[in-house]
Amino acid sequence: MQLVSREYAGTVVLAPNGRLDHDNSEAFRAALQPHLDAAARPQRGVVLDLSRLEYVSSAGLRCFVLAAKQAKAQGGRVVIAAMQPVVAEIFQISRFNLVFDIFASVRDALAALSADATAAFDRG
Amino acid sequence: MRVRFWGTRGSIPVALTWRDLRDRVAQALVAAQGRTLDTLEKAHAFVEAELPFAIAGTYGGHSPCVELDTGGGTYFVCDMGSGARPFGAHVMARQAGAPARINVFMSHLHWDHVMGFPFFVPAYVPGTQLRIHGCHADLEAAFVRQQEPPGFPVRFSQLGAGFEFVTLEPGKTIEVDGLRVTPKLQLHGGDSYGYRFEAGGRSVIYSTDSEHKLEDAAETRDFIAFFRDADLVVFDSMYSLAEAVSVKEDWGHSSNMVGVELCQMARVKHLVLFHHEPAYDDAAIERVLKETRRFEELTREDDPLAVSSAYDGLEISL
Numbered sequence: 001m002q003l004v005s006r007e008y009a010g011t012v013v014l015a016p017n018g019r020l021d022h023d024n025s026e027a028f029r030a031a032l033q034p035h036l037d038a039a040a041r042p043q044r045g046v047v048l049d050l051s052r053l054e055y056v057s058s059a060g061l062r063c064f065v066l067a068a069k070q071a072k073a074q075g076g077r078v079v080i081a082a083m084q085p086v087v088a089e090i091f092q093i094s095r096f097n098l099v100f101d102i103f104a105s106v107r108d109a110l111a112a113l114s115a116d117a118t119a120a121f122d123r124g
Numbered sequence: 125m126r127v128r129f130w131g132t133r134g135s136i137p138v139a140l141t142w143r144d145l146r147d148r149v150a151q152a153l154v155a156a157q158g159r160t161l162d163t164l165e166k167a168h169a170f171v172e173a174e175l176p177f178a179i180a181g182t183y184g185g186h187s188p189c190v191e192l193d194t195g196g197g198t199y200f201v202c203d204m205g206s207g208a209r210p211f212g213a214h215v216m217a218r219q220a221g222a223p224a225r226i227n228v229f230m231s232h233l234h235w236d237h238v239m240g241f242p243f244f245v246p247a248y249v250p251g252t253q254l255r256i257h258g259c260h261a262d263l264e265a266a267f268v269r270q271q272e273p274p275g276f277p278v279r280f281s282q283l284g285a286g287f288e289f290v291t292l293e294p295g296k297t298i299e300v301d302g303l304r305v306t307p308k309l310q311l312h313g314g315d316s317y318g319y320r321f322e323a324g325g326r327s328v329i330y331s332t333d334s335e336h337k338l339e340d341a342a343e344t345r346d347f348i349a350f351f352r353d354a355d356l357v358v359f360d361s362m363y364s365l366a367e368a369v370s371v372k373e374d375w376g377h378s379s380n381m382v383g384v385e386l387c388q389m390a391r392v393k394h395l396v397l398f399h400h401e402p403a404y405d406d407a408a409i410e411r412v413l414k415e416t417r418r419f420e421e422l423t424r425e426d427d428p429l430a431v432s433s434a435y436d437g438l439e440i441s442l
Contacts, residue, residue, distance in 0.1 A: 022344070022389075055423075057423070061365060062339070062369050065369050065370055090419070093415040093416075094364060094365035094366050095365065095366035095367065099366045
């Protein structure tokens with residue numbers, strides 16, 4: 001499990017890859033934490049880019065919820081983007097599709113969070 | 125061993141309304157369009173073969189009561205929810221006047237798990253031997269209190285059966301009339317206890333009213349060991365995972381997805397979704413069942429795990 005991060009005009013895009021399950025969810029949570037802490041100053045949005053995530057278990061989904069709770073407490077917001085079909089299906093089965101704002105692409109997610117971030121993304 | 129489900133709903137009993145029934149009769153009539161169903165036999169065959177369970181049947185509404193039939197002369201039953209009333213009628217019919225010996229195992233003492241007891245007819249019959257097992261210190265008090273005025277007109281002391289209350293120790297296996305029984309502490313308000321039952325080379329886990337967070341690795345390992353290689357796991361899957369980890373966290377119940385994950389890790393053969401959310405209609409429960417089977421497919425790494433959804437009247441032979 002790797003977590004690649006990018007930033008567009010202060011909005012963080014985090015992209016986990018591979019499988020997120022009971023074996024590596026704690027490591028993922030630890031890897032996520034500094035990005036969430038950084039996003040609190042100032043209050044910024046976080047996009048979870050799931051385009052390279054192949055599978056997520058209940059433990060992985062719990063990490064997403066904890067991240068969303070922390071972001072909300074900081075006045076920020078976590079949104080989901082670019083899910084693969086299997087992960088999208090798991091979101092639907094778990095009803096996480098009702099908890100998170102989900103976007104087809106990272107650009108769509110950025111557009112929902114910040115015009116500056118969208119412009120930075122478009123500039124490449 | 126045979127497992128009979130007399131009550132499968134969580135928290136409070138529910139019943140179909142006349143509107144529910146009328147709607148499903150209408151759906152059945154539409155589905156039968158163009159058929160010649162001019163005898164009851166043909167109609168039954170059509171209903172059986174072609175209508176989904178959410179139209180042709182119902183998951184039912186009694187609160188928890190599950191019987192384990194080991195084929196001996198003794199009855200074993202988990203919890204005394206409102207399903208205890210039809211279970212009692214079953215015992216009375218089967219005994220045909222002969223005294224019954226009944227072993228009850230209580231997951232906990234919340235209302236939905238004891239509410240059927242005042243309507244459990246064998247408790248009124250002299251000669252019936254009732255042994256009520258549980259891990260809660262106030263096991264007997266809960267049964268006695270429920271029959272006190274103004275809640276019920278017949279006091280516990282007026283019941284005709286002979287009673288014994290047996291306090292069990294979590295983690296300690298005992299043998300009860302040939303059935304090996306191991307209780308396990310579970311996360312629930314006021315505590316609940318799961319049971320592992322073993323007889324004749326078969327094993328059944330009854331794990332209801334239990335919040336499995338899978339956060340703590342040691343705790344998860346303990347439950348995997350408790351479930352290990354079971355033939356059947358009756359599992360509290362009241363909430364979706366999203367509810368269980370957010371708005372309903374710490375409400376003491378689990379999700380279908382965690383049920384699949386635990387059972388797969390423990391190499392269980394058959395998972396039965398149980399303690400259905402009272403707000404769910406039959407279509408919602410059927411949808412959860414379908415999705416749970418799909419999730420099992422997505423996560424399968426080994427032998428398939430059979431997944432069923434419990435309904436009042438379901439019987440599973442092991």
